[in-house]
Amino acid sequence: MTTIGIRDPHTLAPAAEDNYITHTKGFLSWIVTLDHKRIGVMYMVAVLLSFLLGGIFALLLRTELLTPGRTFVDADTYNQFFTLHGAIMVFLVIIPSIPAALGNFVLPIMLGAKDVAFPRLNLFSFYLWLLGAGCTLLSLAMGGFDTGWTFYTPYSTTTTTGGVIPVIVGVFILGFSSIFTGMNFIVTIHALRPKGMTWFRMPLFLWALYSTAIIQVLATPVLAITLGLLVVERVLNVGIFNPSMGGDPVLYQHFFWFYSHPAVYIMIVPAMGIVSELIAVHAHRHIFGYRFIAFSSIAIAMFSFLVWGHHMFTSGQSALMNTIFSAISFSVAIPSAVKVFNWLATLYKGSISLNTPMLYALSFLVLFTIGGLTGLHLATLSTDVHLHDTYFVVAHFHYVMMGSALIAMIGGLHHWWPKMTGRMYNEKLGMIACTIVFIGFNLTFFTQFMLGSHGMPRRYYDYQPEFQIYHVISTIGSYIMAFGFLMTAGYLIQSLISGAKAPANPWGGRSLEWQCASPPPHDNFKEQPRVGDCYDFSIVRWDESQKGYVVDRSLDPELDEGAPQTAKA
Template sequence: MTTLDSRPVATPAPDNYLTFTKGILSWVLTLDHKRIGVMYLVAVLSSFFVGGVMALLVRTKLLFPGEVSWMTAEQYNKAFTLHGAIMVFLVIIPSIPAALGNFVLPIMLGAKDVAFPRLNLFSFYLWIIGAVCAVYSLLAGGFDTGWTFYTPYSTTTEAGGVIPVLVGVFILGFSSIFTGVNFIVTIHKLRPPGMTWFRMPLFLWAVYATAIIQVLATPVLGITVALLVIERAFNIGIFDPSMGGDPVLFQHFFWFYSHPAVYIMILPGMGIISEIIAVHSHRHIFGFRFIAFSSIAIAIFSFLVWGHHMFSSGQSPLMNVLFSAITFSVAIPSAVKVFNWLATLYKGSISLNTTMFYGLAFMFLFTIGGLTGIPLAVLSTDIHLHDTYYVVAHFHYVMMGSALIAMIGGLHHWWPKMTGRMFSEFWGKIGCALVFVGFNVTFFTQFMLGSQGMPRRYYAYQPEFQIYHHISTGGAYIMGLGFVITAIYLIHSLFAGKKAPANPWGGASLEWQCTSPPPHDNFSSTPRVGDCYDFSAVHWDEKQQGYVVDTEAHVAAAGKGH
């Protein structure tokens, strides 16, 4: 067998996946997981831009406590609803698994593609159809229900776009399910010899746990929104009490999906952080098995805690008590992961590059996001904090400060691999710093806003809250600037960036052993698998300006370890 490190890694092979075939059709009909991943990435980042503009509109309105001439209460309600729906259904849920996961999962695993390439392309087009439905719903009058679609408001509101967007959510759900099925089968069936479960990178463990949730929980969302459409379109009473339905039942259905969905968002992010922290500390991840199993534990427990969104909904006090107790069971595996990442830094050799900045930013923000979940899980304090800005701040720390920051960190981590280009480290750090500072200014302020009693989804508010809103909006502008800078230097790198070596950071997992960008088939021969967190056989190569992995030594070391 020819060894991988004998291949010319510094000069990209002419047949990399970007140049393998040409023409627009070769992209839109591609079955290559890498191209599908790139298309997802473009689609998700475009949606992120739209959702971000909505967020800035909402925050700008909130500079003023009263009515403003350029945005009515109805428009404001539609704007924050659109922000939430886009960010959840079009951005965060597909961002890591479908965009980055699609690109790196088969390569990290040592496979040529996912198990069902056609299903993969189909799920991308389902995403597009779902997004088109969302756009159509705007033309049909928009929707002002909040992303949670609580009944009976959602079945009685006069906004005309409710049914189209629900159809969109239904279709997006199938996109998510198909991606999940694809990844589960790929991980089970396409591992090359030597890629045992415990040699699989933690990102793959996380994506695997995520895929299980996607496959098991998303159908419930589909059924729920289908029932909602039936009730709204045909006046069949399921949730509306005036027709004999039960509005609290909708909340149970909705959160039975949407709480696990929180872990669809955060688990892959945790996977990325495990990769980033280990690779950029150049040292073995601490407590591999604890991290791996904590992902699975989170996936299982995530199904048992949905009722903690409903402590004040009118569900029975006994259920409140049970859900509060079980909720803490999810907190423990999350805490374990943070301690493991900390221990991974110990005695490492930590590269302070942009990617690692994002990794450290994640640890900072996720710690705050996790700890502020405690007063929300505790019954007596949640009653005060529920549906205030405290909740808004908490879930932004988790969903944006953690999941999205991890996604952007992962984007930087694999950017050289995906594009074959290096981005500007200088501007990268500036962008990261602005996003980090802006994020904290925006959302930490909202903890005070919420604990002082400001309810969420308010168009107008009491003057005493104005100072907090001013600070928060200022932070949002700083964050916006950070993202604009990030977009500029990343796009600039596509045209003017330095050519990336195969292994710019010194990673030992398989994706760093094929060229940047990878060839169409990922590997010309079956890759040989070592311990992906064993960096003893990784060396700096001056000629290539990158790292190389001595495969023989790498595989041999792993053999000894097992």
């Protein structure tokens, strides 16, 4: 195995040698692995299975909503459907999807490191995730839960469904999984950056993961405390939130959203990081306004702690607090807008490959723009009062959580798929599936904006007949979207079996993960590589013998081992 520091890129060609998948063999070697790549892959499999489960619940509830009144299940079952859909998608899928699955795989390689700072903690956090997911499934066996994913009191402490305690314990445990991943990433980024990689030379995905990790570490403990209090109230009858025992239900909402609003950014900020990578790499163009994008991630992370009250404009909190929270909420719009414009400017005068990852990045741009702009309606006090707790809110957060966070995750999955698996997927099918998902998504959720603004409340089993046309379109859209995702699953699995072998650098990427073999060897790099500007594509060129791109380090004096060293330590 050659090292990355060697000048001649031809020697980097993977020649059926040792990689992280073949390094050790057997089931045991996976479940006790400390390799961040294997842990990332295990997370990815687990998250995608959860996505399938949450998606099945979504289709069930959309099917029930085809007609007003009963379509095929009763109200209690429907209430469980939407609760499970929400809880699974938020806690099991979106929160861990990018940091724990993709981030785990990519972050150390982007840093040229062998692993994260605390590999054992990393494995531990995966087992915590499994335990938390197990508790959630256990609650299904114990009668399920119908509280909504928000667990609002006093409903959640008085409902008779039997699975409330297990799922709360599960979410509590999942929270610690998330905290440990965040701690690991913060330390890794601080301590393991290679020579030459200053803070402002990190790939933007790392800035995003860093911002996310800060939110995970600071906000998630509040969720843990809140859920702990909920269990205390439900099990020991200590009045904290329930007014019939002297508690205050609005206090619960403050606690809950103090975590759960930042959690929205735990989901979207890493997605923004992926999109920065996708756009720069597939446009083969230096990212425009690096510092503005990096600082906007940090700004979003900071603002995220100050805006939770906008979930409570109608809750009975004082008009003064509503005003303050409304004002601060708008501040989140600025860094988001900055990012969108900088991404657009990155496309300008690029050399754009219109392939599947790029298509996902462009889908993200459209959907995130809609999701972000409709946030204006909800941050504005006078219009939010009308739109609050209607389908407008449902549509808004699906555009951000699903249309943005999950679409970016799937774009990232395609982007790093050759790196993770060593195989190429069918590009044509990828682009068709992306288009199907995009169309299905907009049919499903754009109609919900109209439902909401016309007054259809959320979490409704039964509805007025005049809303039916919108629900029918929305449900048809969800079936189309499901078809797109099934197709994606199909060609990805097919690529594992019979996909073409992936070159080290199929897209023309410049950051370090494209400079080690696909799949990477166990240690990623034999020695810590030195790095230059990770968005300088002038030294990336096509190499016909590898059927892939190479980063020609001889063209960059900074990286040239023989040249005088100019890199900052």
